[in-house]
Amino acid sequence: MVEPVKILPQEPPKQITARHVAHHLGEHLTGFLAANNMSGWVAKEDYVLRDDRLSDQILLVSQSTxxxxxxxxxxxxxxxKLGQAHGADLTLTGAKYMLAHALGYSSPQMAMQCRTVDEFIENIWPKGAAMSLVSLSDAVDGPHVxxxxxxxxxxxxxxxQKRDATVTITASxxxxxxxxxxxxxxERQRRMDREGSRPRS
Structure with a gap:
């Protein structure tokens, strides 16, 4: 004869539901990554920019004035030297192009032509970088011009152009x-470098 088994009342199993409504795809992606990231987020302070990394040097230049x-x-x-130390076939011209692009210019020649009166190559990305990576006459189309x-x-x-021509004539x-x-x-450039390397208060 079969005896009936009494089962005590239990709570229903919890259903997996979204905690909040994702208004756009970015929020959904962030929520997905947060739910599947068991080790926790890496703190911003954990990454330190180093002098021996090529990418870090380019990043520092692009963030400078x-x-x-x-x-x-x-x-x-x-x-x-950094590129060659890590096995890359990086020439001096290639390195100058990387720096020019990091500052918003199409080439090192264009960067030199656009230097300020005091021999300073300004970073034009914060100002909108309205110039094209092809030539100065071809502006970027769209609202960022x-x-x-x-x-x-x-x-x-x-x-x-006028100053360089004057210097050439005077020197000859x-x-x-x-x-x-x-x-x-x-000497002017060295003085600027010393002032630029000082900590700002």
């Missing part, structure tokens, strides 16, 4: 005066 011409050349040499930035860069190009006519001008320019 810009570089002096002298510092631009020194960092390009450093990037070339910044005509003020284009006008400013064209003015700098005209100024630098009087080598001592040309040498003095080059030394003064180099």
């Amino acid at each position: 810009g570089l002096s011409v002298d510092r631009f050349r020194r960092i390009a040499k450093k990037l070339k 910044n005509p003020e930035l284009l006008a400013l860069l064209k003015d700098r190009i005209h100024f630098n 006519a009087d080598p001592k005066a040309g040498k003095k001008m080059r030394l003064e320019r180099r």
